[in-house]
Amino acid sequence: MTKTRPPRPTTAELEILRVLWRRGPGTVRDVQDALPRGGQLAYTTVLKLLQIMVDKRLVARDVSARTHVYRAAVPESGVKRRLVKDLLDRAFDGSAMGLVMQALSANPATPDELRQLRALLDDMEGERS
Numbered sequence: 001m002t003k004t005r006p007p008r009p010t011t012a013e014l015e016i017l018r019v020l021w022r023r024g025p026g027t028v029r030d031v032q033d034a035l036p037r038g039g040q041l042a043y044t045t046v047l048k049l050l051q052i053m054v055d056k057r058l059v060a061r062d063v064s065a066r067t068h069v070y071r072a073a074v075p076e077s078g079v080k081r082r083l084v085k086d087l088l089d090r091a092f093d094g095s096a097m098g099l100v101m102q103a104l105s106a107n108p109a110t111p112d113e114l115r116q117l118r119a120l121l122d123d124m125e126g127e128r129s
Contacts, residue, residue: 006057006074008082013053016046017072017079020059025071 009017019034020026026034032046050070053059060073084099092098109117 005082008086009053009056009058009079012049013056013058014079016049016053017058017074017076020070020072021076025062025069027067027069031070 015035016031019031023030023034028043028047028050031050032041032043035041035046050059050061054061054070058072058074059070062069062071088094088096088099092102
């Protein structure tokens, strides 16, 4: 039996995953309250999104208590890696340099981020030597 990856999350599903990654497991109300536009999304909308995400295997539901508790079923790093790879392939013809240059021109890095980038590049260069 082959194990397939969960589908790529929609924008709304990604918002919910961010809440679950940041805060940990929670009820529908917990998730709704923590969403950036929490007050704007109806409880039933968040519930429906979570139910869909369970079907997609993006979240898991604990039904042992009266109030169901949801948790992320996919790791944050894996989802981000997949989204970046998809963007890299679709928009930049696989060019990591193109993606980085566009990202830095759209949103300049802070001095601390530049130090981190230099350290990462130095590490990568050292691994290839």
